[in-house]
Amino acid sequence: xxxxxxxxxxxxxxxxxxxxxxxxxxxxxxxxxxxxxxxxxxxxxxxxxxxxxxxxxxxxxxxxxxxxxxxxxxxxxxxxxxxxxxxxxxxxxxxxxxxxxxxxxxxxxxxxxxxxxxxxxxxxxxxxxxxx
Amino acid sequence: xxxxxxxxxxxxxxxxxxxxxxxxxxxxxxxxxxxxxxxxxxxxxxxxxxxxxxxxxxxxxxxxxxxxxxxxxxxxxxxxxxxxxxxxxxxxxxxxxxxxxxxxxxxxxxxx
Numbered sequence: 318x319x320x321x322x323x324x325x326x327x328x329x330x331x332x333x334x335x336x337x338x339x340x341x342x343x344x345x346x347x348x349x350x351x352x353x354x355x356x357x358x359x360x361x362x363x364x365x366x367x368x369x370x371x372x373x374x375x376x377x378x379x380x381x382x383x384x385x386x387x388x389x390x391x392x393x394x395x396x397x398x399x400x401x402x403x404x405x406x407x408x409x410x411x412x413x414x415x416x417x418x419x420x421x422x423x424x425x426x427x428x429x430x431x432x433x434x435x436x437x438x439x440x441x442x443x444x445x446x447x448x449x
Numbered sequence: 450x451x452x453x454x455x456x457x458x459x460x461x462x463x464x465x466x467x468x469x470x471x472x473x474x475x476x477x478x479x480x481x482x483x484x485x486x487x488x489x490x491x492x493x494x495x496x497x498x499x500x501x502x503x504x505x506x507x508x509x510x511x512x513x514x515x516x517x518x519x520x521x522x523x524x525x526x527x528x529x530x531x532x533x534x535x536x537x538x539x540x541x542x543x544x545x546x547x548x549x550x551x552x553x554x555x556x557x558x559x560x561x
Contacts, residue, residue: 357511357514360516361515363516394510395511398508398517401513401518402516
């Protein structure tokens with residue numbers, strides 16, 4: 318396996334722990350909410366967790382959505398509480414935004430927009446990956 | 450068996466452990482009734498936490514578990530009141546669990 322060597326050359330800070338990939342739009346299914354619950358549980362037990370958003374998952378980060386219009390509890394509001402769970406590494410796939418003609422206008426701060434290659438490298442630095 | 454609360458002539462539904470099913474029905478006076486039911490006395494120190502937890506829920510749409518609660522309280526009340534030791538003294542059965550109850554919120558899924 319040579320991949321671990323290429324990772325070392327990466328400029329991004331070293332990371333490990335759990336990566337959670339969000340690949341579904343927010344309110345059409347429970348995937349996003351389930352992913353959030355897992356992230357908060359890990360955060361509550363001081364386990365390192367990074368969040369990745371790609372595909373339709375990027376819609377979870379887009380600002381000015383109102384879940385009440387579809388009578389759903391707005392779990393996206395909870396994203397603003399990430400700092401209290403030590404969730405600081407939040408990555409979004411630039412290509413997924415471009416494909417959907419979405420601006421980089423998010424409802425939380427500190428989101429890192431990464432190219433497909435960077436996104437893959439960042440993901441690669443994690444020991445475990447869960448996909449929702 | 451669900452706990453039945455009679456409050457101001459209405460019956461307030463709760464779950465088995467006495468958590469309100471609809472947090473919008475909450476009032477301070479109702480919290481006093483809930484606490485009395487549990488034979489639990491609420492002091493000003495308790496109220497500080499209860500109000501904080503309720504505000505947290507209204508802002509973030511989630512009840513904070515203990516670690517998130519202490520972290521969030523630290524920025525508002527300082528180090529002394531944001532220790533789990535202090536909070537467990539106030540709420541021996543678990544601060545997040547008990548404070549959310551009297552704040553009329555759902556029990557935190559990620560409990561301790």
